[in-house]
Amino acid sequence: MLFDTAIIIGTGLIGTSLALAFKETKEISNIIGYDIDNDNLKVALNLGVxxxxxxxxxxxxADLIIFATPVESINIILRDTIDLIKEDTVVTDVGSTKLKIMRLFDSFKNKKINFIGGHPLAGSERSGPLNAKSDLFKGKKYILIKSANCDQMYFNKFERLITKIEAIPIIIDAKTHDEILSVTSHLPQVISYYLVKTLMDLKEDNENYLKLVGTGFKDTTRLSKSDPLMWIDIFKQNKNNILTAIENFEKELKVFKKNLIEDKYNEIKDDLIKISNFGF
Structure with missing residues (x-):
């Protein structure tokens, strides 16, 4: 048994899915949950999560605390609870930005907290505990970042728990994480939202735009159904990296636009062939 009592703070999609996955490992004796949304908490209870x-x-x-809340709210919760956390407790989060939260925990000089920045590269545009799945993390990468005050023994302990849910631990630094995720996660989210916004604007003058939405548009904009409140926090915390990602994307669009204006279809074709053959 790796942990006696885990508290999941935030019983939405990720928090509830983690609780389900942890239960299957039988490595935690007791999993308790807290949520300011009583409806989410009731659902998680009724599901036996x-x-x-x-x-x-x-x-x-708790000897394991998991913050599965929007990233900005962690600061607020910690302000009232930091003195309650035991020194042998592992504390982690699941947020899509890491640099600010790591700096926050590294700033606690007078209290040793075994904080591990966590980010499972798994999820869905659907939110809430009813959409939780115990296998959400299987085969998926799970970012782990060790804080300055975290004892290696506790880091290893939590890493073992992550491997028990069949996720793949990836250990990197917070700065690199935020730079890369601005391109691989945050930029696609921005594009998805604003493709839909473009459609909304155009359909004001012509309702036929809505009638002719096909599966390609729906597939491309699936992420636009994601929780806006969660994403506002991410946009705030990773603003500069996201702006750089947008600038790089705009540069590529400008090249395509220029080639299209000048009828340079061979250049466009060469780009498309390279893109379609790129593996990831």
Whole structure:
């Protein structure tokens, strides 16, 4: 048994899926849950995902604390609970930005907290505990970042738990994480939202735009159904990297636009062949 009591703070899609996956490992004796949204918490309870509801002060009982909330709200919760966290507790999060949260925990000089920045590269445009799946993380990469105050023994312990849910731990630094994710995750989200915004604007003058939406547009804009409140926090925390990613994307669009204006279809074709053959 790796942990006695885990508290999941935030019983949405990721928090509930983690609880389901952890239960299957049988490596945690007791999983409790806290959420300001009572409906989410009730669903998680009814599904048997968490063993009992918790108050935020129950952080003091846990030897594993998982923040599965929007990234900006972690600061608010910590302000009221930091003194309740035991020194032998592992604390982690699941946020899509890492540099600011790592700096926050590294700043706690007078309290040793075994914080591990976490980011599972798994999810869905659907939110809420009803969409949770125990196998959401199987075969998926799971970013782990060790804070300055985290003991290696506790880092290794949590890494073992992640391998138990059949995720693939990837250990990198926070700065690199945020730079890369701005391109591979945050930019696609921006594009998805604003493709839909373009459609919304055009359909104001011609309703036929909506009638002619096909599967290609729907597939490309699937991410636009994602939780806006979660993404606003991400855009705030990774603003500069996202702006750089947008600038790089705009540069590529300008090249395509120029070639199209000048009827340079061979150049466009060469680009498309390279793109279609690129593997990832």
């Amino acid at each position: 968490i063993d009992e509801p918790a108050k935020i002060s129950d952080i003091s009982k």
